[in-house]
Amino acid sequence: MYVAVKGGERAILNSYALLAQARRGDASVPELTLDQIQQQLRLSVDRVMCEGSVYDPELAALAIKQAAGDLVEAIFLLRAYRATLPRLGYARPLDTADMRLWRRISATFKDLPGGQVLGPTYDYTQRLLDFTLAASGEAQAGPVASPQSEAGAVPRVVDLLGNEGLIESHEPSPGDPEPVDLTRVPISFPADRAARLQNLARGDEGFLLAMGYSTQRGYANSHPFAGEIRFGLVDVEIEPEELGFPVSIGEIEITECQMVNQFAGSKTEPPKFTRGYGLAFGASERKAMGMALVDRALRATELGEAADSPAQMQEFVLSHTDNLEASGFVQHLKLPHYVDFQSELELVRKMRAAMPESGAEAA
């Protein structure tokens, strides 16, 4: 006799215990500390802060530890934490020209004011497994690193092109309206660029990478150049109303990517270069570049270009960037669906019964 399954609560509590055990692994191996994660898994921390939409390396490290290294799960933890935090106000726009640079490269000019600075990059490493790390060997002592250009601002490539009028300028909208806050108001379509960029900044790195990649393979035609990528420290300033002048509340590490794209011009406008923009917390170059490609692709309609590739379709792209939404909805298929399935089962039986001989025979 069938007995309805009971004891869901006990099963859930048992799963917590098993999960805690699985997360910890072999207890004879020392436990990870948050410092270790922050210091030695910094790129994981950066990604979790970026898509988790909170700049807090310590909490991100905690989330990574709790999620046993599953970054999407860690992003979820951080987002759920931030969801009910109060919003105190807006920061002033970051001045990325004033960034204290760890890294700054341009693929469009051989040399330029401020120079090319490789900084800490995997780009030119030869991807050979380093067995000294496996043997817990200490890293070779090198020059003590500090961010470049303490001396002063390094102009951005787009500004250099802008001086000649060769690239579009981006002025604030008339009246400089407050941008919509997508963490408070759902996106509506068509979305303006500020909303799109917010959405992309929180978007899944893998998704943006793939969408950006698709634009390079004929699904949209944007002829991108990596005008400039810079990574370094910028001040975050707020301007409290009662003070009337800005005060710095700290500094954050960010990666900025300015893609430069051709634009054939139109009846009213001469040919010039257009821009795609990417910005990410920490050292997240893949994310910033993917974002810049997708940003430019999403401007197709605005620039009078055909918009028939997936990366150019606002609703398609922006509705599917969020990995929490995607992961949740895909994985909700694990939940019981037997009521719906029962209805479908009955329908399929009914339709098969209605078919002439052929189909029903196979059963």
Add this chain to the structure above:
Amino acid sequence: MKVSDLPPPVERDANFNFAYLDERTKRMIRRAILKAVAIPGYQVPFGSREMPLPYGWGTGGIQVTASIIGPDDVLKVIDQGADDTVNAVNIRRFFQRTTAVAVTSVTTEATIIQTRHRIPETPLHDGQVMVYQVPLPEPLQKLEPREAETRVMHGLADYGLMHVKLYEDIARFGHIATTYDYPVMVDGRFLMAPSPIPKFDNPKMHMNPALQLFGAGREKRIYAIPPWTSVESLAFDDHPFEVQRWSEPCALCGATDSFLDEVITDDRGGHMFVCSDTDHCRLNRQDDDR
């Protein structure tokens, strides 16, 4: 006397605000609910938050419940009609941990019933609130994925696309081939997705004395059916709306009027049908014993 068979209460976790959400967020959601009640069937956008449970697992319903629940409420949570499926257990525990309200499995005792995929068999009464978890609030989405387009269709009450779809079903199969999330017209104005309840449950929404609230967390929409509102399942004059019927009664309680789940009992084609509403089934059997 009908007695709930749920485990004893859980202590409230004082680290979180009552019902988890902060009061500003609750106020924002209540405003959206009020607007939804004022325009029956209209999908109100709201600033859905990331909840500590995943999107797609009931975050819309959870946010609605969290915004309306008070210390004196009695909560019932079901999934597929059952109080004891893991997701229902998990959501109930979440509210017990964050509110310590009384919980019940008995439909008539509850003041708030949060549900996924079913409406209880026991009729609801005045003063109760049904909170539906909604995965896809837009009934037209499968026909037109672009929201910019569907919004215009709702604005113009232009639902020809849906009627054509239903007509095509009839032309192809001889009947409408939608069995759950069957589209309804609310108050003669808005086409609405009833969430993936079986069409068996659709008639229960019509002129229901309870307030019915629908929360879609991932899609960031709330909509509502106020008490005593007309809810009509789409149909044609020559193809009237029909609900599922079973040829046998529930194998456990003998009910002939409830939605039955098929349970496979062996690997030789053996199966039986049992009530999907587990508490309805349990109480039926209790009455029989007496």
